[in-house]
Amino acid sequence: MLALAVLIFLLPPEIVLPLFSVAALAGAAIVALAALVAPRFAALKPVNAWDVAGALTLIGCAAAILGEIEPLLEYLKPMPERSNARG
DSSP: HHHHHHHHSSOOOHHHHHHHHHHHHHHHHHHHHHHOOOOOHHHHHSSSSSHHHHHHHHHHHHHHHHSSSSHHHHHHSSSOOOOOOOO
């Protein structure tokens, strides 16, 4: 939730959900790799690392469904080069 609050305050509102989706899916991948490499994280009870990775995946997919991609593409589009001519 802290990551979402930081994104809301620092970024334009139309790109918060797409970036939160990417962040949640990246977090899910990191937690899943940690569970794969270190089985003790995968064996914790009552909530293990696989549960956390699944929850982050669900949150990331929900944010991707609710967010629009077009504003993010406009935000990431390269700026046109400025000419040196002053006219």
